[in-house]
Amino acid sequence: MTFKRTNPLALAVLALLSERPMHPYEMAQTMRERHQEEVIKLNYGSLYTVVESLHKHELITASAVQKAGNRPERTVYAVTGAGTAELHDWLRELIAVPAKEYPRFEAGISLVGLLPPADALQLVHQREAAVGEQLTALAVLLEKLAGMGLPQLAWIELDYRMAVLRAERAWLSWFATATREGTVGGYDDWEDRHR
Amino acid sequence: MTFKRTNPLALAVLALLSERPMHPYEMAQTMRERHQEEVIKLNYGSLYTVVESLHKHELITASAVQKAGNRPERTVYAVTGAGTAELHDWLRELIAVPAKEYPRFEAGISLVGLLPPADALQLVHQREAAVGEQLTALAVLLEKLAGMGLPQLAWIELDYRMAVLRAERAWLSWFATATREGTVGGYDDWEDRHR
């Protein structure tokens, strides 16, 4: 069976190992240091599962089993040729082909008619504020990273995220106004259902 | 143990049952008809798992077991008081609190430096085109829905998605230009690494 590109954590593993061999725990540390876990969900259980899967498909090899003192054994892995090919091809796919994802907010807003308009308005305002805070936090982080001398390419994904968040905030602002003023299509019916 | 709000399919089930009692297969049909599966991932295996879980937590009850002819038994479910409360509260949470999600594209673009700039440029162009097609498809769908007399509130989530997709397209366009012209921060280094 061919390798399944489900968990992006496997992508992170391949990327890290293409720098130098590491053992799983070190991968986790490195991801943390580089703020990579902001972008790719990391948890230890999945990490070891994913590493084992990559190993089984011969995309990485167990290059050494170290044992310092009486600590648990550390298996150090290295990427194979097939692993590098997989990394690059997966990357191409991720960038070129939009994946069908299911953002939770779309699910929520699609059913907003079930709540009274006044409640909906308040909730949307709450989200708008929260998104605003995320944006300022991101701006601070970018400032810090740029101050450390990191080039834009090193945090390009944060740049993208900011653009998307700004669009979301703008949409929320529009929807809040349209709800308050009752100009959203179907408003009268909506209000009637909640008397 | 309290009910875990993981799979949004459970939300859809609660919403459907708050209209009228149904059996699982009918829920699936209804979701299809209403284009709800665009927004909430539906598959039969998960549907039955989710319904059973809701039942176990007494958010829905098995109101009747019909048997028409010699067909398989159909268990018809209805929502309970606790179920309605759960539905509303979950909805509030989904709308008001941005969830931490991990879009695949962010993972991909964060590692774009591993690919040669020329390749990256081409891939980004491909995505831009794909996003453009999604936008026109959405516009056509909206036209159709509005033509059927459905109010804006009935497809508000598509409105939101269009806003986000437009922002993504704009960002892709910017990034493509910055890559082509070499003005993205760290470009020289990027090119050097791929000679």
Place this chain on the structure above:
DNA sequence: GACCCTATACTCGGCACCGGATATACGGGA
């Protein structure tokens, strides 16, 4: 040197999820 907190490194059981398999009924054509 006894204590405890944190860091290191991995393991494991449970469970949600998925996709394909199963089984029957119905309707229409030859």
Place this chain on the structure above:
DNA sequence: TCCCGTATATCCGGTGCCGAGTATAGGGTC
């Protein structure tokens, strides 16, 4: 009336994911 494709309705086995658990080492404090 026989056949077969489609619709109805659910089930089930495998797998990947998760978070809590385990165990040792190192370092600081009194």
